[in-house]
Amino acid sequence: MSTILKTENINKFFYDPIEFQVLKDISFEVKKGEFLSMIGKSGSGKSTLLYVLSTMDTDYKGKLHIDNQLVTDLSVDQLAAIRNEKIGFVFQFHYLLSEFSCLKNVMLPALKLGRLNHEEIEHKAYEKLKILGLEDQALKPANKLSGGQQQRVAIARALINDPLLIMGDEPTGNLDSKNTQIVFDIFQELTKNYGQTIIAVTHDDDFAKRSDRIIEMKDGEVI
Template sequence: MQEAILKAEKLSKYFYEPSRFQVLHEVSLSIQKGEFVSIMGKSGCGKSTLLYLLSTLDTDYEGTIDIHGVKVTGLPEKNLARFRNEHIGFVFQFHFLLPEFTALQNVMLPALKLGRLDTPAIEAHAMEKLRQMEMHEHAHKLSGKLSGGQQQRVAIARALINDPDIIMADEPTGNLDSTNAAIISNILQELARQDNTIIIVTHDRDFANRTDRIIEMVDGRLQEPAVHP
């Protein structure tokens, strides 16, 4: 068994409003490179909270997280932000595109911030990602003028722009009609076949059944052995 690309050990998380409540209870899991994993459970079970911890977007927790051989727990915020931008692509349920920017400009933003390439190279790379999503013909449209399904495809292209080690998605089809949900599901499956590591949170059992492994959560605990032997 190859080395895990992501390993979390004994993650506990508390909310404090309106009163102290433990939402995650010593959650441990590991994800292998190239795995397509779905996390399922009823609303309020902690699955999205877990994903935000794994993505380093939330750093207020107990336990440890290692990604790509780096212990990200405790990293200074500036270092963590750069690590996140370089190694993790995140797709939200609501795309969070900037409506006054074109699709192409939205996709370019994380790469411009990372600064590994010059602007022409970033633009070419962004067009390649939009082409992969079959959105290249809409590259110069304002993102606010695109349909919900189109916006989500642009959001996936944005998540891919820095060629991250892991793609994480929180209910990526949850805000879409069935036709667009199927398109997004097929895109993520194709990305998985290209040896991308993908972790999704979803309520859609049919979608989850198309992934390599389903991790079930109940009341902040995992119901499936999530650490590989």
């Protein structure tokens, strides 16, 4: 399997109020189609690491490769382009635009990327909503959906540009057990049937145990 993401000796310090090392020599690889969970207590560094992996945080020592490209030291614009094209994000809160329809919310990253025309993007957005069992809700305003449905729309939005990687920051943190199960099953289907690669930070041990691989962090190190 090809390697989608690779870190080499990632170190990161916070300097406020005093110097504190938050990530210590993090080195690992993520293969295509892998469903990886990152776990650890609050303050273990897992969310900080996710922000480094997602290229949003560039203030670190070491090397980060995405899709066999060294992305460390690229410009802000180059990194924004990589995020737009290669990374889909699912957060604890769905961050949908409530007054827009589900369809429009899903279309937004593709409109921003600007590779396809409006009609093609709309068709693709319907396809992604279909995978998530929401095509019948496409034209509803996002705020008329349940919390679980909104999170599924957010996953469809993360998928619209066919990213190499989906990164989730507590993607089920706001959901009840039934909807957590639905989101987990969707993630599993995406990796098994669509070859999607997923890295998710989670506090949910059951969620983590059922993913393909767990990276556990403690005091800034992978243990």
